[in-house]
Amino acid sequence: MARKGGSIMSQRHMPIDRALATIRERGVFLCYSEHGVDLWTPHTPIPVSARRAVVKFNQEIQAMMKQGRMEVCPSRDLHRQYIRHAGQGQYICEICEQIAV
Ligand SMILES: [Zn+2]
Numbered sequence: 001m002a003r004k005g006g007s008i009m010s011q012r013h014m015p016i017d018r019a020l021a022t023i024r025e026r027g028v029f030l031c032y033s034e035h036g037v038d039l040w041t042p043h044t045p046i047p048v049s050a051r052r053a054v055v056k057f058n059q060e061i062q063a064m065m066k067q068g069r070m071e072v073c074p075s076r077d078l079h080r081q082y083i084r085h086a087g088q089g090q091y092i093c094e095i096c097e098q099i100a101v
Pocket of ligand 1: 073074075076079093094095096
């Protein structure tokens with residue numbers, strides 16, 4: 001994938017796994033927008049470095065959402081019984097998998 005502008009700015013983002021963990025911990029939802037995946041954060045402050053990670057890893061996060069990956073499941077507690085191991089240490093949430101577009 002082509003990387004745009006290898007400036008200092010681009011380094012100031014969280015690694016994808018940490019960004020997704022932060023998003024979960026804060027109860028923030030991932031949603032689709034005209035720019036790709038975006039964060040639904042009407043009332044929740046979220047670190048800028050996590051926001052940057054969402055922009056930076058947009059394609060990856062979108063792919064994970066389409067797969068219904070546990071890391072991007074918005075309701076892991078509610079969906080717990082539907083989460084299954086998909087091999088290679090990957091977990092899929094069957095509810096999210098079904099509603100993924
Ligand atoms: Zn789910």
